[in-house]
Amino acid sequence: MRIGELAERAGTSARTLRYYEAHGLVRPRRSANGYRIYDEAELRVVHEIRSLLAIGFGLDDIRPFVACLRAGHDSGDVCPDSVAVLRRKLAEVDDYLDRLGSVRRRLHDQLARAIAQREETCLRTRGPAG
Amino acid sequence: MRIGELAERAGTSARTLRYYEAHGLVRPRRSANGYRIYDEAELRVVHEIRSLLAIGFGLDDIRPFVACLRAGHDSGDVCPDSVAVLRRKLAEVDDYLDRLGSVRRRLHDQLARAIAQREETCLRTRGPAG
DNA sequence: GGTTGCGTTGACGTTGGCGGCAAGGTTTAG
DNA sequence: CTAAACCTTGCCGCCAACGTCAACGCAACC
Numbered sequence: 226m227r228i229g230e231l232a233e234r235a236g237t238s239a240r241t242l243r244y245y246e247a248h249g250l251v252r253p254r255r256s257a258n259g260y261r262i263y264d265e266a267e268l269r270v271v272h273e274i275r276s277l278l279a280i281g282f283g284l285d286d287i288r289p290f291v292a293c294l295r296a297g298h299d300s301g302d303v304c305p306d307s308v309a310v311l312r313r314k315l316a317e318v319d320d321y322l323d324r325l326g327s328v329r330r331r332l333h334d335q336l337a338r339a340i341a342q343r344e345e346t347c348l349r350t351r352g353p354a355g
Numbered sequence: 356m357r358i359g360e361l362a363e364r365a366g367t368s369a370r371t372l373r374y375y376e377a378h379g380l381v382r383p384r385r386s387a388n389g390y391r392i393y394d395e396a397e398l399r400v401v402h403e404i405r406s407l408l409a410i411g412f413g414l415d416d417i418r419p420f421v422a423c424l425r426a427g428h429d430s431g432d433v434c435p436d437s438v439a440v441l442r443r444k445l446a447e448v449d450d451y452l453d454r455l456g457s458v459r460r461r462l463h464d465q466l467a468r469a470i471a472q473r474e475e476t477c478l479r480t481r482g483p484a485g
Numbered sequence: 486g487g488t489t490g491c492g493t494t495g496a497c498g499t500t501g502g503c504g505g506c507a508a509g510g511t512t513t514a515g
Numbered sequence: 516c517t518a519a520a521c522c523t524t525g526c527c528g529c530c531a532a533c534g535t536c537a538a539c540g541c542a543a544c545c
Contacts, residue, residue: 229491239492244533258541260492280458283531302469303476311466318459325455328410329448336441339432359521369522374503388511390522413501 228253231263235271242271248284250274250291270294273301281318286310358383361393365401372401378414380404380421400424403431411448416440 228239235242245251246261251270253261270291277287289310290301301307358369365372375381376391381400383391400421407417419440420431431437 227492238534240535241533243494248532258492260541278532280461300469300472302465303472308466308469308473311462311469315459315462315466318455318462322452322455322459325448325452329445329452331410332441332445332448335432336438336445339430339438339441342430342433343438357522368504370505371503373524378502388522390511408502 226263226265228261228263231268231271234268235275237271237275245271245274245284250284250288266294282310282314286314356393356395358391358393361397361401364398365405367401367405375401375404375414380414380418396424412440412444416444 226234228242232239232242242251242261246253251263251267251274253263253267256262273290273294274284274287277290278284289304289306293301293304293307296304298304302311356364358372362369362372372381372391376383381393381397381404383393383397386392403420403424404414404417407420408414419434419436423431423434423437426434428434432441
């Protein structure tokens, strides 16, 4: 199939597919007139790319998964390089969750103090009995 | 004080201070020769900016906090606009924590399956008595 | 043979918080 | 007088995953 059809079936754009190709993730052959020709397996590859991007992977991280699929595996996850990336990403996410958690606490406290402060000011303004 | 001194005392760069000024966060007066002159209060402002940036705020989000300080409040948090931003940011962080949590679960499962798959393959390769 | 709708490459724009450099003016110390 | 150390404005670069446009070629239909 050609680029427009693959783009539509993958739910993305031709520009995106060319971008992936430029970064070595997708490899179409060319027809006589220079058009890109993709076979069915590439649809799977593009889906893999998209779903990994969606959970925060970068294109460089994704490369091993694509290679794994291309090597004939049912899943892109099972090859050693993919597993290594999965481990690293899990660690990154855990790390980020920690940092985000402490940011959350800080925000929560800051908000609580700000509101308390405002209510106190309000009381002073309207007098202690107000 | 001039830009170099403020930069050093605030632990940042002159470039950064000019950037904040270009975005309306810091307002030095000028000396006769055109040099930027900052008073002591600006040091506090820059610290506020930096600490808010550090927890993930954008410069636009920070503007109300600076205005609050400039209005004479002890803390940049207590003004209504600041509180509104704090609320919004807390909601954003909660949202992001949720999404990151589900990404984490997905990664965890994916990793677990990949490893199980590999061990199974290993056993098949070396025979069931493995 | 003209229109329409595919495809191609190439290049610039986006977002944010700066870093770094150029090309000059100012001030200060020696 | 000069060199060093400050300051000024202005502009390009960076990162990532594309969007968008330009200018063109190819294919198909009427």
